[in-house]
Amino acid sequence: MVLLELALVFFRIGLFTIGGGYAMLPLIQHEIVSHGWLTNAEFIDIVAIAEMTPGAIGINAATFVGFRVAGVFGSLVATGSVALPSLLIIVGLSNFWAKHKEHPLTKSIFAGIRPAMVGLIAGAAIYIGRTALLHDPLADPDLWALPVDPRSAVIAVTAFLAVHRFKKDPIKTIIVSALVGLLVFSY
């Protein structure tokens, strides 16, 4: 039955995705095409909706594919299955982890991983920045020909200050920025 197929496929996808939800998308594409569930054009829909809705991209993609293939139950099965490998691995290894985390060797490794992580996050900020601030797909043709969209730049800087300097809640910042977006963008 198709629910079982969905479960197996997404369990496998969850098991072989390392490094984030975007890495999951090619795997999903391959599976939906080889199983004949959806077309490539519909896959583009999946990416669009996954980016548009709240939640991590990987979760959204799994939920949407599941829904398209087998309705509400399909989405529950797909999403649950994609999360299951993580659950088993992390909970299964937690004892091992707890035993070894105070060891100087472990500590030294994490003393290296943490700065690396900070570098990655900073890099992510720039990477997202390139897409959000430079790329204006429905650009007003008569806006000044600047490389950076000034409205997005102002929102980004304001959000940064709001959270960093004025300790505002990021959730409220997101809501306000959505409202500001409604006002200032003129697509």
Place this chain on the structure above:
Amino acid sequence: MKQKNTTQPPAGGAVLWQLFSSFFRIGLFTFGGGYAMLPLIEKEVIDRRGWTDRQDILDIYALGQSVPGIIAVNTAIFLGNRMAGPLGAVAAAAGVIAPSLVIIISIASFFQQLQESIWVLRAFSGIRAAVVGLVAAAALRIGLRTIRDKRSLALTSVVFLLSLFTSIHVVYLLIGGAITGWLMYYVFARKEVH
């Protein structure tokens, strides 16, 4: 690196509900990839609940990227498991997944119209721009806590540049960081690790 229990979690069902609801909030306002989740985790898990601190969350995030699966889900599972064992892991994971399930099931039928709605496009342009600022702030805030010496700063900079200008996969960058840490702080250790 030590496990900090800055607050004592309430017993039993209450902590499961807290895990679910905290991660529900986080999942609800994460727009885009897993990094967008970080500022929300900071606010909710560190500042509001006191379940962990800024140094620790990096370890969790790093592990979350190194283990198979979706970062958001892995992070939830790590924290949930730490707070309340396997049930906590399930509660946290369910929390972070639930908003997606509900919203996507609700809008899947008419998301075509949504995609073309100018209101949605405008609002999302605003949100995307804000996420840039939020992630940058998170990087700065966490960086200030984490980078204690010139070696860490150098490592951070190198990884930062590599992640932007090469296509080296995140996992390899983290492995590189791990090996560098091992070399710098274990093999050629000069002083104690904080």
